[in-house]
Each structure stands twice: as C-alpha cells, then as structure tokens.
Amino acid sequence: MNQMDQFQTMLEEYQENIEADIEKRTDFIRSYIEEAHALGIIVGISGGIDSAVTAALAVKALGKEKVLGIWMPAYSSNVHAEDAYSLANAIDLTLETVDVGPAYDQITTEIEKVVNLNDLTKGNTKARLRMTTLYAIGGQKGYLVADTCNYSEIYVGYMTKGGDGLADLNPVASLTKHQIRILAKHLGIPQQIIEKAPSADLWEGQTDEQEMGFTYEQLDRYLLTKEGDEKAIEKIERLHRLSEHKRRLIPGI
Secondary structure (H helix, E strand, C coil): CCHHHHHHHHHHHHHHCHHHHHHHHHHHHHHHHHHCCCCEEEEEECCCHHHHHHHHHHHHHHCHHHEEEEECCCCCCHHHHHHHHHHHHHHCCEEEECCCHHHHHHHHHHHCCCCCCCHHHHHHHHHHHHHHHHHHHHHHHCEEEECCCCHHHHHHCCCCCCCCCCCCECCCCCCCHHHHHHHHHHCCCCHHHHHCCCCCCCCCCCCHHHHHCCCHHHHHHHHHHCCCCHHHHHHHHHHHHHCHHHHCCCCCC
16 A cells, blocks of 8 residues: 555545544543533634634534634734634634734833844744633633644644643644544535635744645654655654653653
C-alpha cells in the first residue's frame, strides 16, 4: 500500500466510524462538566473550523442552554465575523461579541514603552487577551473553558502558551485537521468555514500553513502514517522538539 493510499484509507476509516467518535467526544464533554460541577462550557469562536467543531460538539453534548460562544475581534477581517455568526445560526449557538481591540491597543502601547513588539508577539498578545476574556466570563458564569486546538496544531506547538493553548478541557485534542474537516461536514458546519484557509487571525493575511512552512496535508499524513516528504518531516519534528514546553505542565522543584 503506498503512502497516499494509506493516508486516505485511514481518513475513510474515520468517516466510517464517525458516529461512534461523536458519541465518545460528547460523552467526554458531559462527564467532565458534571464531574467538575460546572454549569456549562464557553468556547472562543474564531470563525474557523476547529472552534466551530468544538462548539458543535458542546451543543450536541449539553444543549444550547449550557454553551456560550464568544467572538473576540481585534481588528479582525470581516469574513471571520461573518463566519462566526453563520456558525451560530447553523448549530443554534448562543454567540456574544467582546471586542478586545481597545484592550490590545492600550496594553501594547504600554508594553512598547519598555520594548518594541514584532508581529508575532503582538499576535500572541491578542490570543492571551482572548483567553483572559473567556476565563472572566466563564468564571462569572460557572462555565469551563474549552480548548479548540487539534492534534496537528498541538504536535507542532502551533498554539499560544497562555492563549489558545490554555483551557479546562479539549474535546478535539486527538483529531488531525483532516479528521476535523470530515467531522465538520457531519456536524453541519457551514461549507465556507470548512473550505477557508486555516488562520489564527493574529495579523492581516496570516495563515497557518504559511507560518508553519508546510501544509496540513503533509503534517497529517506524517502524523497518521509516519511517512511523507523528508524535508517536511524534518520541519515538523523540529517544531515538535522546540514546542515541547507547551505540552508540559509547569515544571517545579
């Protein structure tokens, strides 16, 4: 069996067993919320596919009354806002907006009195302000915060420490980006969200694949089959090594 066949076969197998996977993930959400004595779950909605799937699983597990989506623009593209509200309509999600742009302006202005910030640092600051927002609302309501990072992102550390890499539970942590897309179709996520180039919305025109230096197809094929382009694998493993600290609890002595 060649590389492409094995990769496609594994995706087809996931498709065939998707109902069981949905049941496993919704059971996980319900059990975790109950055991934590939480009143519900809060999800940061980016307009992208990962947060869309996470929110859809949460609604399916708990019902719309116990799930709150928060759209948190910071000079974000209008297309992300439109997709966030398209998602809310598609899965019957309660969605609120908190504009973190003013807070971002104020804090970066103060920080740059000490040190100049590049685009990456500024983008990570946006991610951390968004997580601050989710924990403030979640804490007030007695809700847990859902992480929306998929397995592909987690493996290469494509998340912000203290930002989207910080949460109380993650219902999609073991799914690659390709599996997320399959699941999204099954859950009724709007097609434009499924087809949109993945982006963390950290700065204008930013995309995941451009920043990582390889495609999700190269990454997912390697994660599922351990095969692929040697140069891409080298980049993937380098990022995995460099980001190990993001996947560990805080060390202590």
